[in-house]
Amino acid sequence: MTWEEKPLTRPRVIxxxxxxxxxxxxxxxxxxxxxxxxxxxxxxxxxxxxxEAKRAEHWLNELFRLMGRISYSHYRLTQSDYQVIxxxxxxxxxxxxxxxxxxxxxxxIAARCYMLANADYIPRGAAVHMGNPNMxxxxxxxxxxxxxxxxxxxxxxxxxxxxxxxxxxxxxYNVTAGGGTFRENPGYATYSPTIFxxxxxxxxxxxxxxxxxxxxxKDIGRYFRDIETPVAPPMGIANMNRGHAKWLKGxxxxxxxxxxxxxxxxxxxxxxxxxxxxxxSDPAYAAEMMQSFYEDGGYLGTEMDLPFMxxxxxxxxxxxxxxxxxxxxxxxxxxxxxxxxxxxxxxxxLRNGYTQSHWNPDQGxxxxxxxxxxxxxxxxxxxxxxxxxxxRDSRICFGEPLADHEHGRVDTNIVDYGSLPSMGxxxxxxxxxxxxxxxxxxxxxxxxxxxxxxxxSTRPDGPNYLVVRDTTQGASPMKRxxxxxxxxxxxxxxxxxxxxxxxxxxxxxxxxDVRFLEPAEAKVGVKGLTNxxxxxxxxxxxxxxxxxxxxxxxxTVFYPSKGAEPxxxxxxxxxxxxxxITTPESVDYVFCAVENxxxxxxxxxxxxxxxxxxxxxxxxxxxxxxxxxxxxxxxxGVKAEGIGPFEHVAAVSPxxxxxxxxxxxxxxxxxPEGEGMLIxxxxxxxxxxxxxGSGLKGWVLARGGKVxxxxxxxxxxxxxxxxxxxxxxxxxxxxxxxKVTLTADGRRRIxxxxxxxxxxxxxxxxxxxxLPENIKKALQGGxxxxxxxxxxxxxxxxxxxxxxxxxxxxxxxxxxxxxxVISPYTNPxxxxxxxxxxxxx
Numbered sequence: 001m002t003w004e005e006k007p008l009t010r011p012r013v014i015x016x017x018x019x020x021x022x023x024x025x026x027x028x029x030x031x032x033x034x035x036x037x038x039x040x041x042x043x044x045x046x047x048x049x050x051x052e053a054k055r056a057e058h059w060l061n062e063l064f065r066l067m068g069r070i071s072y073s074h075y076r077l078t079q080s081d082y083q084v085i086x087x088x089x090x091x092x093x094x095x096x097x098x099x100x101x102x103x104x105x106x107x108x109i110a111a112r113c114y115m116l117a118n119a120d121y122i123p124r125g126a127a128v129h130m131g132n133p134n135m136x137x138x139x140x141x142x143x144x145x146x147x148x149x150x151x152x153x154x155x156x157x158x159x160x161x162x163x164x165x166x167x168x169x170x171x172x173y174n175v176t177a178g179g180g181t182f183r184e185n186p187g188y189a190t191y192s193p194t195i196f197x198x199x200x201x202x203x204x205x206x207x208x209x210x211x212x213x214x215x216x217x218k219d220i221g222r223y224f225r226d227i228e229t230p231v232a233p234p235m236g237i238a239n240m241n242r243g244h245a246k247w248l249k250g251x252x253x254x255x256x257x258x259x260x261x262x263x264x265x266x267x268x269x270x271x272x273x274x275x276x277x278x279x280x281s282d283p284a285y286a287a288e289m290m291q292s293f294y295e296d297g298g299y300l301g302t303e304m305d306l307p308f309m310x311x312x313x314x315x316x317x318x319x320x321x322x323x324x325x326x327x328x329x330x331x332x333x334x335x336x337x338x339x340x341x342x343x344x345x346x347x348x349x350l351r352n353g354y355t356q357s358h359w360n361p362d363q364g365x366x367x368x369x370x371x372x373x374x375x376x377x378x379x380x381x382x383x384x385x386x387x388x389x390x391x392r393d394s395r396i397c398f399g400e401p402l403a404d405h406e407h408g409r410v411d412t413n414i415v416d417y418g419s420l421p422s423m424g425x426x427x428x429x430x431x432x433x434x435x436x437x438x439x440x441x442x443x444x445x446x447x448x449x450x451x452x453x454x455x456x457s458t459r460p461d462g463p464n465y466l467v468v469r470d471t472t473q474g475a476s477p478m479k480r481x482x483x484x485x486x487x488x489x490x491x492x493x494x495x496x497x498x499x500x501x502x503x504x505x506x507x508x509x510x511x512x513d514v515r516f517l518e519p520a521e522a523k524v525g526v527k528g529l530t531n532x533x534x535x536x537x538x539x540x541x542x543x544x545x546x547x548x549x550x551x552x553x554x555x556t557v558f559y560p561s562k563g564a565e566p567x568x569x570x571x572x573x574x575x576x577x578x579x580x581i582t583t584p585e586s587v588d589y590v591f592c593a594v595e596n597x598x599x600x601x602x603x604x605x606x607x608x609x610x611x612x613x614x615x616x617x618x619x620x621x622x623x624x625x626x627x628x629x630x631x632x633x634x635x636x637g638v639k640a641e642g643i644g645p646f647e648h649v650a651a652v653s654p655x656x657x658x659x660x661x662x663x664x665x666x667x668x669x670x671x672p673e674g675e676g677m678l679i680x681x682x683x684x685x686x687x688x689x690x691x692x693g694s695g696l697k698g699w700v701l702a703r704g705g706k707v708x709x710x711x712x713x714x715x716x717x718x719x720x721x722x723x724x725x726x727x728x729x730x731x732x733x734x735x736x737x738x739k740v741t742l743t744a745d746g747r748r749r750i751x752x753x754x755x756x757x758x759x760x761x762x763x764x765x766x767x768x769x770x771l772p773e774n775i776k777k778a779l780q781g782g783x784x785x786x787x788x789x790x791x792x793x794x795x796x797x798x799x800x801x802x803x804x805x806x807x808x809x810x811x812x813x814x815x816x817x818x819x820x821v822i823s824p825y826t827n828p829x830x831x832x833x834x835x836x837x838x839x840x841x
Contacts, residue, residue: 001107006152010093011041013148013203014086015311022315031298032310039090041311046096053091053101059083060108067115073122075135078196079304081112081142086308088149109146113159116143132357133174133183134193140166141196148203164209167200169799172216176801177794177820178748178812179226179329180219181355183801185380186227187262188358190270191303194220198273202312205277212281216797221274221289226327226335228254228296229264230345230369232506236263236382236535253297257367257378259351260359263535264378267301268293269309276312287320294319326419326454328426330750330812331355331803333363334414336424336452342460346370346560349378350452352428354803354810356408363405363412363430364395364450366484370464370560373506376485377541384533390543391483396448396470396554399438399478401547406436410803410810413750416610416715416728418626418645424454425611425626425645427594432476439478446474451592451611453626455581463583465568466558467590469518472551482546482554486512490528490542498571499557500524500544507540509563514544517573518555522546557581575600578607589614597631606634612644621650625663628728628747629715643713667745667817669698669712669730676703683714693717696729706736727751738823745817752810759790759824793821 011020024042027033036042040049063080074080088105091097097105115121122139123130130136144163147156174183174193182189197217205212234248236258248266256265275289300309324340333352339345349367360380368376379393386392389402397403412430419425429449434442451469470482486493492504499515499522516522529541548554557579559568569582577593578600591598592611600607605614609631615622616635623633625644632641633648637656640648642663672678678701685694690702695716701708707720711729718725725733731744731751737758742751792802792811795818802822803810811820 001110002103003110003153005102005106008152011089012093012151012206013089013145014199014308015041016206019314020311023311023313026315029315030310030313032300032307032313035307036310039086039308039311040094041090044094046094049091049094049096050101052087053094053097053105056084056087056091057101057105057108059087060105060112063112064108072120073116073139075131076138076192078138078141079192081146082304082306084109084112085142085145085149086306086311092149106150109150110153110155113143113146113150113153113155116140116146117155117159117162132188134188134191134357137170137174137193137196140170141200144200144207145203148207151207160204160207160209163200164204164211167197167204168211168214168216171197171201171214171220172797172801173799174801175216175219175223176330176812177792177818178750178814179327179332180216180221180223181329181331181353181801182220182223183331183355183357185260185262185355185358186224186256186265187258187260187380189220190256190265190301194270195273195302195304198270198277199312202273202277212277216800218274218278218282218285221271221285221292223329223332224256224268224271225288225292225322225324226329227257227332227349228292228324229257229374230254230340230347230372231295231343232369232372232374234264234266235374235377235539236380236533247297247299247301251297254292254295257349258380258382259362259378260380261383262358262380263382265301266297267299268296269300269302269304271296272298273309273312275317276314279314279317283317284320286314286317288322290314290317291319291322326417326424328414328417328748328750329353330413330748330810331801333428334417334426334452336419336426336454338424338454338456338464339460344370344372344460346454346456346460346464348424348452348454348466350414350426350428350450351378352412352414352426352430352450354408354410354412354805359407360392361404361407362393362395363407363409364428364448365393366450366452366468367394368466368558371461371510371562373508373510374487375502375505375510375512375558375560377487379485381533382535384535386533387529387531390527390529391481391545394484397481397483398432398448398476399441399480401481401545403438404436405430406433408805409433410805410808411752413752413810415726415750416628418611418628420624420626420645420647422456422615422622422647423613423624423626424456425592426452427592427611427627428452429594432472437478441477444474446472446476448472449594451594453590453592453611453613455588455590455613455615457585461562461565463559463568463585465560465583466556467579467581467592468556468558469553469577469592470555471553471594473595475551477550479550480548480552482548482556484514484544486542486544487539488542489540490526492540493526493542493544495524500526502542502544504540511561511567513557513559513561513568515557515559515568515571516546516554517557517571517579518553519546519548520573555579559583574602585617587616589616597629604635606632606639608632609644616652619652621652623648623650623662628664630713664747666713666730669710669732671699672701672708672710672732674701674703676701676706681711681718683716690720692719693724693726698729706734709733709735723754723756725751725753740822742811742813742820742822743817744813744820746815748813748815750810750812752808755790755804755807755809759822789825791823791825793823794818 147159271289272293275286347369416427525545610627612624646663698711
């Protein structure tokens with residue numbers, strides 16, 4: 001615990017001497033100036049530094065005292081360590097802190113490093129449950145900061161080397177490829193985990209490690225940027241008079257939406273830290289993160305609002321305005337946007353992903369903001385119970401009016417999408433398992449598909465509206481109930497022809513027309529929330545419900561407007577999957593379907609595609625294929641066809657008929673060569689009795705225990721002898737004993753497949769049928785996976801987040817060419833010994 005102290009450049013953990021000098025020179029610009037102005041690091045005051053040293057020692061003593069009450073780490077341990085970090089950083093940087101006080105402080109910091117690196121204290125990989133994903137991070141991440149404080153210690157390099165590997169692994173394990181979704185809901189992701197991962201990375205960067213270039217860390221900020229709401233007053237914060245929440249009073253800012261057991265998160269603290277981390281290695285990214293920080297309010301908006309966090313604020317980073325766009329986000333769902341730089345931005349979220357830690361079973365929920373207000377909120381409600389007779393979420397209940405559905409299934413994904421100037425599109429699909437049927441009448445599983453289309457105006461105050469279609473695939477002989485929340489009083493929701501109108505949204509002059517094309521005679525119910533949950537006091541909430549018969553669907557239009565503006569015109573269902581909508585700007589033929597394309601023709605338009613629109617304006621016509629699949633859309637003989645998404649501009653009165661090639665060109669996939677059985681797949685599902693699935697075209701080459709699926713085009717499923725892969729071509733998937741390799745080149749996509757027994761042998765687990773009923777229920781509820789996890793490497797980065805549950809797995813791959821390797825789970829390459837020195841696999 002004692003060693004000869006060697007000269008070290010200080011400060012060195014939170015901030016460097018160069019950065020400190022810059023901060024001092026720009027202190028008047030710092031949003032948190034008043035919280036740090038008297039710090040010894042800034043003033044050089046010796047008395048302050050001595051007081052900081054004594055406080056650091058006091059907190060260290062408290063941490064050691066707790067060792068007598070608990071034998072291993074607490075799930076909020078790093079939060080306690082952070083009571084020490086700044087005080088010790090400042091004290092050790094000051095020449096007045098000398099003698100026994102300095103020696104004791106250094107020795108006790110070393111003791112903390114030994115403890116945090118000890119597998120008995122933090123039993124990594126020892127079959128000891130370390131809690132939800134946030135908790136393991138909160139146990140450990142003090143180590144790299146402590147070790148950098150005493151980098152002259154003989155063990156410091158070993159501690160920092162291990163921390164470098166483990167911090168990267170813990171980041172990638174919690175972050176998806178193809179969107180950056182963190183395993184926790186936004187509230188739980190930001191109360192400490194993403195804060196600690198980033199501050200640990202800054203300490204490691206200051207120690208000379210290249211972790212600031214690690215893309216999964218940067219993906220956290222991209223994910224937050226992509227899901228942030230438009231500017232609005234935050235809600236769901238339990239005590240607006242406590243801590244950081246005081247900053248919110250009277251402010252309208254962007255927030256991370258309040259899903260799951262969380263709340264709205266403002267401030268942008270993680271983004272500010274990520275900007276600091278990457279200021280030199282990726283200045284463009286840092287500038288975007290600093291812009292996000294300021295748009296979120298520009299303050300410390302989490303539980304970790306300790307004053308010293310302002311030392312991470314870097315005045316050299318100039319915010320860079322950015323255009324937020326439509327996004328598919330693996331594990332989360334999808335986001336559609338229009339006019340993201342306007343205070344009247346339109347924003348729609350379809351929560352349709354597998355992440356489950358501290359979430360509620362909200363898959364399928366629709367969130368909607370437009371015209372400067374939140375119309376339909378995220379439905380987390382924190383840990384608060386919902387009133388009797390009201391559904392927690394904005395989704396469909398099957399079988400009973402308030403039936404729950406299975407939580408965290410990995411076959412809950414966005415399976416098709418499109419982002420175009422005039423239209424955004426999401427197709428979310430989830431499997432409803434017969435085991436979850438409250439009526440006990442289902443004989444097979446079925447799928448619920450929710451298609452959300454955002455029709456975009458060229459103006460933020462123009463007709464930016466939603467069309468939503470809900471359908472089921474497979475027999476579903478159960479009644480169903482459609483629910484949607486609105487932020488207004490129940491008395492403000494009144495009948496209009498074909499639907500209802502909600503006025504007074506967020507107590508403003510914004511109104512919303514909701515038209516039901518299916519069912520044609522909707523039986524609308526409205527219930528108000530009489531006692532809003534804690535944190536939502538003062539807000540009005542009402543829920544609209546519509547029952548529907550078995551095997552039937554919904555086709556709904558959400559049209560916002562303001563004040564005396566002309567609203568939605570006529571709406572008419574023309575055919576199955578086709579509606580005609582008249583707005584003050586255009587006449588829109590909007591269409592969507594799931595299993596087979598919409599095939600429709602009248603005097604003006606001709607459609608053979610899965611989702612899109614023909615948008616007829618006074619001066620132009622837009623032919624839109626919003627789906628990523630092959631399709632054609634025509635107006636008065638002018639046809640645009642190709643693989644979407646695409647939109648083509650045609651004349652209102654075309655001079656001639658013509659067919660125009662449009663859309664994407666897919667990356668080529670070669671026919672697999674070599675010995676074995678080669679099967680050509682034509683997408684119909686009937687090409688060969690051995691190959692299952694439909695929708696994809698290409699080849700399957702079976703050679704002993706190795707099977708190659710080379711798919712050239714289409715969207716669907718292809719399988720062979722019990723294994724299958726579901727997704728969008730082009731891709732090549734190779735399944736061989738102990739490994740699945742997936743190579744994809746193109747746009748961001750999600751792939752689903754079963755976990756092969758040669759990856760995670762089911763024989764190593766007790767038969768699922770033998771489990772007690774309460775455990776089976778837990779399995780269905782998503783808390784226990786069956787079988788356990790696999791390891792996912794993407795482009796060589798191991799431990800990436802994937803979804804796995806009940807024998808299935810889902811992975812996302814980002815835009816461009818990527819290689820994913822799925823293999824049996826292994827622990828990170830540090831701490832191979834567990835608490836009892838048994839070597840791990």
